[in-house]
Amino acid sequence: MKILIINPFESAKKKLDIAAELINLNPNTLEYLKKVERSLIVSIPIVMDDGFLKIFEGYRVHHSTLRGPAKGGLRYSPDVTLDEIKALAFLMTFKTSLLNLPLGGSKGGVCVDTKELSKKELERLTRRYTAEIISMIGPDIDIPAPDMYTDSTTMAWIMDTYSMQKGRTIPSVVTGKPIEIGGSVGRLEAPGTGMGYLLKHICQKLNFDLKKMKIVIQGFGKVGSVVAKQLCEISCNVIAVSEKQGGIYSPDGLDINEIIKWKQQGNSLKDYNGKNISTITNDELLSLKCDVLIPAAVENQIYSKNADNIDCKIILEGANSPTTSQADAILNEKGVIIVPDILANSGGVCVSYFEYIQDIHSYFWGLDRVNREMKNIIIKTFEDVYNLSKKMNTSLRIAAFAIGAKRLAKAHELRGLFP
Numbered sequence: 001m002k003i004l005i006i007n008p009f010e011s012a013k014k015k016l017d018i019a020a021e022l023i024n025l026n027p028n029t030l031e032y033l034k035k036v037e038r039s040l041i042v043s044i045p046i047v048m049d050d051g052f053l054k055i056f057e058g059y060r061v062h063h064s065t066l067r068g069p070a071k072g073g074l075r076y077s078p079d080v081t082l083d084e085i086k087a088l089a090f091l092m093t094f095k096t097s098l099l100n101l102p103l104g105g106s107k108g109g110v111c112v113d114t115k116e117l118s119k120k121e122l123e124r125l126t127r128r129y130t131a132e133i134i135s136m137i138g139p140d141i142d143i144p145a146p147d148m149y150t151d152s153t154t155m156a157w158i159m160d161t162y163s164m165q166k167g168r169t170i171p172s173v174v175t176g177k178p179i180e181i182g183g184s185v186g187r188l189e190a191p192g193t194g195m196g197y198l199l200k201h202i203c204q205k206l207n208f209d210l211k212k213m214k215i216v217i218q219g220f221g222k223v224g225s226v227v228a229k230q231l232c233e234i235s236c237n238v239i240a241v242s243e244k245q246g247g248i249y250s251p252d253g254l255d256i257n258e259i260i261k262w263k264q265q266g267n268s269l270k271d272y273n274g275k276n277i278s279t280i281t282n283d284e285l286l287s288l289k290c291d292v293l294i295p296a297a298v299e300n301q302i303y304s305k306n307a308d309n310i311d312c313k314i315i316l317e318g319a320n321s322p323t324t325s326q327a328d329a330i331l332n333e334k335g336v337i338i339v340p341d342i343l344a345n346s347g348g349v350c351v352s353y354f355e356y357i358q359d360i361h362s363y364f365w366g367l368d369r370v371n372r373e374m375k376n377i378i379i380k381t382f383e384d385v386y387n388l389s390k391k392m393n394t395s396l397r398i399a400a401f402a403i404g405a406k407r408l409a410k411a412h413e414l415r416g417l418f419p
Contacts, residue, residue: 008087008299014325016094019401022392029409033093036086037062042132044110046124056125058110060133062142063089066411069140070106071096071349071356073147074154080109084299088320092349094404095342099381101353106142108133114149126154130161137162139172139360145352146176146222148298152188156181172359175352184355186370187348192226194347195316197375198339198382199231199292202314205386206337214290216240216312218282219297220247220269223318223345225260227294232256242285244297246270249280249288286310295322296345302327310336317341332395340397342404343378343385350374 013034020030044056059082062070072092085107093105110129114122136142137158146155155174159181162173171182179185186193203210215231215238217224228238238256240249247269248254255274262272270279286293286302287309295301296318302310307327315331315338317323323331323338331338351374358364365373389399 007083008321009083009090011325012087012090012321015397015401016405019398019405022394022398023402023406025405025409026413029405029412032412033064033405033408036089037064038136039082039086040133040136041082042129044125044128044132046121046128048121049118056110056112058108058129058132059085060108060136060142061085061089061106062136063105063107064093064408065104065141066408066415067097068102068104069138070142071101071103071352072106072108072142072144074108074110074144074150074158075148076110076112076114076150076154077148078111078113080111085109091320091342093408094401095346095349096353097404097407098342098385098400099346099350099377100407101349103143103349103353106144107147108144122154123157126157127161130158131165134162134165137173139170139356143172143352143356144174145348152176152178152183155183172356175355177355182355182359184351184358184364184370185367186374187351187355188222189226190351190370190374191223191318191345191348192228192230193371194350194374194378195223195227195294195318195344196230197347198344198378199227199314199316200234201379201382202337202339208291208313211235211237213237213292213313214239215292215294216285216288216290217294217296217318218242218247218285218301218322219295219319220259220263221296224294224296225256225263227296227318228256229260239290240280240285240288241269242280242282242297243269244282246282247280247285248272248274248277249285250274250277252276292316294318297322300324302331304330307331310334312336315339317344320345328395328397338395338397339382340400343381343396343400346378346381347374350377 039061042058088107089105096103155177163169177183220241220243237253289311292314293312294316299321302323304326307330385399
């Protein structure tokens with residue numbers, strides 16, 4: 001899939017600039033929100049299985065703790081950069097503020113290709129990374145969660161390393177843990193589940209028949225596969241899905257449950273065979289005529305050179321920053337409804353917050369309550385964003401940033417500056 005090389009942090013700040021002008025944001029607050037509170041670059045030396053030392057580079061960034069402890073994922077990728085981590089921490093600040101959660105925004109990353117490490121090497125890497133950033137994380141400081149190429153096992157290692165350093169078990173230091181050690185039911189599926197709720201609500205609101213709509217999903221991982229399964233369960237017509245190496249397309253619709261089984265067996269999507277199914281590249285997938293496009297892979301997939309080829313009614317952003325600012329302008333001009341990432345995929349941080357408070361109170365909820373509470377929050381948030389977008393005659397993205405910025409500005413005003 002195409003990865004456009006731009007400065008992600010600068011791109012993210014442009015979205016705030018537009019929203020700030022719309023709501024007459026105090027210039028001092030705008031300047032404050034354009035900077036990160038703190039960032040840490042660490043070296044992570046580990047002894048590999050062959051006995052040789054290898055040193056990796058890692059990051060942890062706090063963008064804002066104005067409204068509470070920072071919250072943000074940890075990703076392992078050979079393409080991680082400090083600017084990318086800053087951008088994702090920035091977006092998390094606005095996501096938690098938009099949902100009105102008492103949290104801030106953070107992000108972490110390690111430059112590593114996890115496919116080249118054994119499980120033991122990955123554990124050593126995670127534990128050493130945790131030790132290096134231990135002064136920056138904690139239940140009242142910053143709470144990591146899984147992201148790209150990290151999972152519940154990664155979080156278990158972080159929790160254990162942190163707890164051993166503190167001399168007691170502290171499950172609330174991370175979210176996205178295994179349920180057996182303080183994780184929450186529904187957390188793994190939460191981003192995709194929330195997207196399913198949102199899409200159904202939007203279609204009802206706009207009088208679209210969801211079951212008659214053609215849906216295309218780029219990215220078939222922790223988010224894309226879950227939302228695909230959700231839509232399949234209500235008989236929606238998912239016509240194409242893809243992963244990094246490419247994907248598959250059928251005008252008749254795909255059997256998502258069978259494709260998920262195929263993937264669970266370790267197979268590639270492009271090797272999947274079926275009646276009237278053809279292989280497709282990620283560029284071709286983005287140009288398919290459809291009703292709903294769900295970019296759920298990586299950032300900057302929809303940009304100025306391919307935005308004109310997008311042919312859909314709704315874009316539901318499952319990935320973080322899949323659409324550049326230039327593409328935003330083109331798509332808005334075409335009348336495409338873009339549900340921005342800070343709203344569309346917010347089910348993950350919403351249920352992470354639920355896990356955090358369940359850990360603190362040592363009282364755990366059932367799946368029905370988790371999903372009901374999450375649905376209430378994201379649907380109310382969508383309504384707030386939609387109403388403001390109509391009132392201000394602007395896009396859903398700018399309306400979402402405006403709501404988040406207003407809450408952050410109020411917190412900044414009330415707290416003032418020390419000294």
